[in-house]
Amino acid sequence: xxxxxxxxxxxxxxxxxxxxxxxxxxxxxxxxxxxxxxxxxxxxxxxxxxxxxxxxxxxxxxxxxxxxxxxxxxxxxxxxxxxxxxxxxxxxxxxxxxxxxxxxxxxxxxxxxxxxxxxxxxxxxxxxxxxxxxxxxxxxxxxxxxxxxxxxxxxxxxxxxxxxxxxxxxxxxxxxxxxxxxxxxxxxxxxxxxxxxxxxxxxxxxxxxxxxxxxxxxxxxxxxxxxxxxxxxxxxxxxxxxxxxxxxxxxxxxxxxxxxxxxxxxxxxxxxxxxxxxxxxxxxxxxxxxxxxxxxxxxxxxxxxxxxxxxxx
Amino acid sequence: xxxxxxxxxxxxxxxxxxxxxxxxxxxxxxxxxxxxxxxxxxxxxxxxxxxxxxxxxxxxxxxxxxxxxxxxxxxxxxxxxxxxxxxxxxxxxxxxxxxxxxxxxxxxxxxxxxxxxxxxxxxxxxxxxxxxxxxxxxxxxxxxxxxxxxxxxxxxxxxxxxxxxxxxxxxxxxxxxxxxxxxxxxxxxxxxxxxxxxxxxxxxxxxxxxxxxxxxxxxxxxxxxxxxxxxxxxxxxxxxxxxxxxxxxxxxxxxxxxxxxxxxxxxxxxxxxxxxxxxxxxxxxxxxxxxxxxxxxxxxxxxxxxxxxxxxxxxxxxx
Numbered sequence: 001x002x003x004x005x006x007x008x009x010x011x012x013x014x015x016x017x018x019x020x021x022x023x024x025x026x027x028x029x030x031x032x033x034x035x036x037x038x039x040x041x042x043x044x045x046x047x048x049x050x051x052x053x054x055x056x057x058x059x060x061x062x063x064x065x066x067x068x069x070x071x072x073x074x075x076x077x078x079x080x081x082x083x084x085x086x087x088x089x090x091x092x093x094x095x096x097x098x099x100x101x102x103x104x105x106x107x108x109x110x111x112x113x114x115x116x117x118x119x120x121x122x123x124x125x126x127x128x129x130x131x132x133x134x135x136x137x138x139x140x141x142x143x144x145x146x147x148x149x150x151x152x153x154x155x156x157x158x159x160x161x162x163x164x165x166x167x168x169x170x171x172x173x174x175x176x177x178x179x180x181x182x183x184x185x186x187x188x189x190x191x192x193x194x195x196x197x198x199x200x201x202x203x204x205x206x207x208x209x210x211x212x213x214x215x216x217x218x219x220x221x222x223x224x225x226x227x228x229x230x231x232x233x234x235x236x237x238x239x240x241x242x243x244x245x246x247x248x249x250x251x252x253x254x255x256x257x258x259x260x261x262x263x264x265x266x267x268x269x270x271x272x273x274x275x276x277x278x279x280x281x282x283x284x285x286x287x288x289x290x291x292x293x294x295x296x297x298x299x300x301x302x303x304x305x306x307x308x309x310x311x312x313x
Numbered sequence: 314x315x316x317x318x319x320x321x322x323x324x325x326x327x328x329x330x331x332x333x334x335x336x337x338x339x340x341x342x343x344x345x346x347x348x349x350x351x352x353x354x355x356x357x358x359x360x361x362x363x364x365x366x367x368x369x370x371x372x373x374x375x376x377x378x379x380x381x382x383x384x385x386x387x388x389x390x391x392x393x394x395x396x397x398x399x400x401x402x403x404x405x406x407x408x409x410x411x412x413x414x415x416x417x418x419x420x421x422x423x424x425x426x427x428x429x430x431x432x433x434x435x436x437x438x439x440x441x442x443x444x445x446x447x448x449x450x451x452x453x454x455x456x457x458x459x460x461x462x463x464x465x466x467x468x469x470x471x472x473x474x475x476x477x478x479x480x481x482x483x484x485x486x487x488x489x490x491x492x493x494x495x496x497x498x499x500x501x502x503x504x505x506x507x508x509x510x511x512x513x514x515x516x517x518x519x520x521x522x523x524x525x526x527x528x529x530x531x532x533x534x535x536x537x538x539x540x541x542x543x544x545x546x547x548x549x550x551x552x553x554x555x556x557x558x559x560x561x562x563x564x565x566x567x568x569x570x571x572x573x574x575x576x577x578x579x580x581x582x583x584x585x586x587x588x589x590x591x592x593x594x595x596x597x598x599x600x601x602x603x604x605x606x607x608x609x610x611x612x613x614x615x616x617x618x619x620x621x622x623x624x625x626x627x628x629x630x631x632x
Binding site for chain 2: 029033037181184186188189238244286287290
């Protein structure tokens with residue numbers, strides 16, 4: 001049976017974003033290092049541009065100044081009239097859209113890697129926004145295989161209402177890279193080395209693809225977002241229960257109905273309801289307390305990609 | 314190093330402060346809980362007062378608003394004339410000094426237990442000013458005996474000739490409880506319940522003391538501050554590398570000269586250049602980047618702590 005190729009244009013313009021959240025330090029320091037010495041990220045025939053996306057937040061070592069940069073790349077915010085009254089991050093999003101977009105146009109960058117950290121025990125995670133993107137599924141398959149035996153998980157955020165307008169979404173192929181656990185404001189060497197390897201394998205894949213290598217059909221396991229779960233709160237909106245010790249640090253592991261999920265401050269256990277097993281992610285992420293997310297429920301599924309080959313060969 | 318006299322009266326004015334740093338969540342949630350439901354803090358001879366030390370920082374989930382509250386209790390800040398332009402934490406320190414002090418006066422609270430978290434892998438750490446604080450050393454010993462499942466190492470933080478600056482220095486005596494690792498802004502159930510248990514045991518100790526219990530002499534082990542080491546930095550002050558994987562998470566474990574301490578972004582290892590083996594603590598604490606501290610060097614000491622004399626019982630009235 002002949003496999004059906006997807007012929008893709010070669011990749012020309014790649015960007016690496018660090019500091020989209022100013023206190024997620026791995027991306028900040030990798031990008032700063034590559035701005036000084038970019039040898040490691042160069043590949044022949046490819047432009048790879050590192051950039052700090054939220055410099056004011058990086059300077060203050062805070063997630064954001066006015067609002068979360070990674071939530072304002074929707075067309076409405078990108079189209080707002082420039083004014084001093086706009087939140088800093090919306091003005092910055094418009095600048096980034098001019099430099100690396102415009103979103104949804106032919107001129108936008110081919111691939112953007114957006115580097116993040118999480119306080120959750122998620123290990124190396126790749127974030128996918130579109131389940132039918134053969135090129136990215138192939139890239140992710142390549143990265144996972146190259147990293148093994150170090151686990152690398154794929155989080156699919158395709159969802160009618162829960163998907164959000166990320167900084168990287170202005171590119172044709174947006175890639176989220178999330179490594180944890182790392183406290184915000186801390187730079188761990190082990191986490192830095194893992195993220196560095198993920199980028200290396202991603203760039204190697206792009207280079208091999210551009211050189212004409214054919215990637216045969218492949219399949220990857222992904223975790224697709226179903227629902228976000230908030231902390232139980234009291235009438236004043238304060239948190240009344242915390243992530244149960246049995247769930248803490250257990251990202252990606254199956255969670256069954258009846259398993260402990262929260263522990264109230266008085267010591268009572270709150271179990272998982274519903275009737276299906278879920279795979280929790282972003283368990284106890286510091287930045288999500290204000291977004292009312294204690295963890296996200298995902299379901300496990302397999303995505304298939306057709307064989308791909310660069311169309312210039 | 315002046316030694317504190319041991320108390321000769323029962324301790325009845327005791328405070329537990331959470332949220333001295335507004336993003337260290339165990340103490341914040343405990344303080345908020347106790348402000349609603351103070352039963353945990355009651356003992357037969359006294360009730361401890363819960364205090365949310367830095368409410369504005371806690372509301373914003375930040376370490377501080379203008380300056381580190383836990384460095385603002387020196388007499389210079391406390392006795393300065395109040396002005397509306399003062400940094401938030403200076404005003405707040407003066408308020409806390411009125412509530413729990415005045416520092417160095419006879420009216421000050423008897424004891425403050427100050428609750429903290431660290432991003433460093435320090436387990437349950439008890440923070441005492443110096444080895445001559447007999448009452449505090451006995452309290453720590455009691456916590457160690459009551460909770461053998463917890464590490465309960467003692468860190469002696471006061472340097473020679475240094476004026477006390479932390480919130481618990483407002484009272485006649487006090488210690489800090491420092492639990493980690495926990496990211497800032499995160500509340501972990503395991504550390505929350507450990508902190509709660511340690512506070513309970515500390516209040517139990519004070520109750521035992523108030524009831525006239527004898528505490529015999531014992532051999533203590535503690536880690537005394539010997540200096541600090543900064544990250545490798547570039548000319549502009551930015552980090553040029555970070556804590557080496559072989560040092561990361563190894564708080565309290567011996568660090569020998571020549572062992573790797575930092576890994577540069579360009580890949581090279583930086584080796585420890587100290588003259589002797591030290592026990593590093595606060596390794597890679599988020600809040601210390603801006604203080605120029607990658608880790609604190611300590612020397613491990615063992616020393617005798619004299620008996621804590623029991624309170625003399627009140628004389629029985631003559632028939």
